[in-house]
Amino acid sequence: MADQKATNVHWHEGDITREHREKTLGHKGATLWFTGLSGSGKSTVAVELEGTLHEMGVTSYRLDGDNVRMGINKNLGFSAEDRTENIRRIGEVSKLFVDSGVIALSSFISPYRADRDQVRELHEAAGMEFIEIFVDCSLEAAESRDPKGLYKKARAGEIKNFTGIDDPYEAPSKPEIHLHSDQQELAEEVQEILALLRERGIISA
Template sequence: MSNSSAAENIVWHAASVTKPDRHRLNRHKSCVLWFTGLSGSGKSTLANAVQTKLHELEKRSYVLDGDNIRHGLSKGLGFSAEDRRENIRRIGEVAKLFVDAGIITLTAFISPYREDRNLARGLLEPGEFIEIYVKCPLEECERRDPKGLYQKARNGEISEFTGISSPYEEPLAPDIVIDSSRKSVEESVELVISYLYDSSLI
């Protein structure tokens, strides 16, 4: 049986409990907080800090972290443009399921290509995808270099490394911009939480 024939026999099954039902149960809406930026910009740190605050506010949330996902869902994918695209496609589809489940989903991925981020946005309903650009100068990211990756990239030990040998396309119209070289984690968390309140998501 060809793939096309198999696809014709797959029918979407409507759930008896809907996303609005889950929103009412949770007393808040669901969305994706998509943190994008260079390695070392502070995406994971900020995503986890926002999740901690949401937990304190009794809001249901979950963090999908780039490194963690590559240990499982995206295990075996490399860092070529094609593999990066597939990685983000998978994350976008998983995030969509989490949003349908009523969860505020925080994703921390470099996601260097605008086209791929836009693809993830297109999977969700308007207002459910919040692009957060964690902006940080390359020099500062290299100075931090928490995983020692920039040094390895400079030494030629890592190929296709974003910011060094592979491009990063800055968001053109992100929903939130956070300069992590200037703002503290606490200030940054407050920006995100205020956005969620202002958008009536929580």
């Protein structure tokens, strides 16, 4: 009986650890950090990957502007200080997900190298996988897509400090994965990521 089992059987190795949770889930936790210009296709890749992982029985969770800027970071603006704090908090939340055994798909422009490197160090210091995925795309291509009409507003001066227009995007120097979303097929991009996840033993073949 489940009731009996729950109280009479005990784990004997102390607290439940990340390894215990990963065993239940059948895969390892990791943060996949998608960085790139607005309109570069970060979310498109993350969504496609999420669906593919789901079909493989892998639990991933997407962190993006929708569930973060309106939630945990709703008291942050867009000053340099607040942008750094924005990424710091997202990095900490991603790390909690890795610790829970889930694969965090964190998709943010995150234009500053120092901020991203801090998130990487946070993970690596804890022995956690951090995979930086540079969703590279020419400004021209991203601007021509302009899915949210933001480039148009930035060009018109209605949005200030817009990445790629009047604020810099600092490209990763050594990303684990460098995608070219203006030249590659989506399926190919997803395969490239899955290959690395297998290579690192995060998911099984």
